[in-house]
Amino acid sequence: MNCQILPLLVLSTVLACIPVYAQTETEASAADSASSEPPALTLEGLLEAVREGRSADARADESRLQRFRREGAKQQESLAQIRQQRAELETMSAQRETRYEENDAQIGDLEERLKQRMGSLNELFGVLQQVASDAQAQFHVSLSSLDNHDRNDFLVDFAGRMGQANRLPAINEIETLWYEIQREMTASSQIVTFQHPVITRDGQEIEVPVTRVGLFNAVADGTYLQFIPETQRLVEFSRQPPARHLAGPKALAEGDAGIVPFAIDPVRGQLLEILTQAPNLSERVGQGGAIGYAIITLGIGGVLLALTRLLILGRESRVIASQLKNMSNIRDDNAVGRIVWAARENEDTDVEILELRLGEAVLREVPRINRHLPLLKIVAAVAPLMGLLGTVTGMIVTFQAITLFGAGDPRLMAGGISQALMTTVLGLCVAIPMLLLHNIVQGRARAITEILQQRAVALVAERAEAKGRNPAQPIEANA
Known part of the structure; x- marks a missing residue:
């Protein structure tokens, strides 16, 4: 009932306004001719606009509904494909898990057989690994590494492979390890001069002739040098030892070919560093x-x-x-x-x-x-x-x-x-x-x-x- 009354009220309101629009039609036409405003909306135009709007909304709703149905069908098709792929992947995962277990068991059997066949060779692996590791650590802090740069990589690789114990070492690798140890022993009795960068007291790095006295000291220009294993660099001591210890380096710098007195450091510079840090007479007096x-x-x-x-x-x-x-x-x-x-x-x-x-x-x-x-x-x-x-x-x-x-x-x-x-x-x-x-x-x-x-x-x-x-x-x- 209310739905029927509402259109009647709207229609009566519109009809009441018609005489007013009729009286002012002449004036409105004159005003329209003078201005560019659009003509007034009539009742028929209003009804037509309402009818067209409802039609357009209905067509848009129908279009959206059809598009939704099409997309729903596609989603269902995609869901079916995904479920199929999941099933295939689950099947593949189960197969690979089964294969992994089989391979793991087979690897365990093979390792056990390898261990039984190798027998006492495991001890050989352990000895080789220990010797290679000790040699690498010893060579890294040795003064001979200044003029022998090509052995650390081999020792590190060889020690790593011997730690895995999954293959036998080659004869030439064992001979190379023996050769490097023998070369280190020989270097301990040699006095070798070579070009090498040296960091001076003022922080400059210059390349000078460096003399390596066995595995004990490195000297240049009549002064002792400190070897830094971490950076593989030679650094001049901030202060040299007392004069009685510098006779040997000065003799080597002057090119003496005979027997010269020389103070060696069996701990690769640590004793020399202590000597350089020890206060002299004036410093001891100043401590008072x-x-x-x-x-x-x-x-x-x-x-x-x-x-x-x-x-x-x-x-x-x-x-x-x-x-x-x-x-x-x-x-x-x-x-x-x-x-x-x-x-x-x-x-x-x-x-x-x-x-x-x-x-x-x-x-x-x-x-x-x-x-x-x-x-x-x-x-x-x-x-x-x-x-x-x-x-x-x-x-x-x-x-x-x-x-x-x-x-x-x-x-x-x-x-x-x-x-x-x-x-x-x-x-x-x-x-x-x-x-x-x-x-x-x-x-x-x-x-x-x-x-x-x-x-x-x-x-x-x-x-x-x-x-x-x-x-x-x-x-x-x-x-």
């Missing part, structure tokens, strides 16, 4: 720090002072010896002469007074003879104390490094320990010779003092003896 330099300065000053005193006392001894040989000519440029002059000045006095005067004269000479002896003794005593101070300071630095970084890396503690030990060594090195020099200087001074005392006692004894012979007559002091 400021306290170490203070000890050295104190020791140098003490040695110079001791040598000066030895020279002065030696000169004094020679002058005194000359004076003792010529007592007829008394000079005042020596201690004995001054003591004799003191005796002559007091020749009219009593023996007791003369003895006191001569003792006074000897005491005047002793400070000049023993000058700076206490200072030498102080230097000998202070040097080890300063070394102990450096030891304590170095241990404090070491404990601070342990507190901050732990004790896992000993290089962090090396600085403090080096200072601790080096200052102790420096202190002892200064104290021992200073103590020896002090005793020598003291002995020289004591010898001169004893000569003076002996001469003074002799003069007193002569005065007393002369006075005993002739109490009223004075005696000569130089008798």
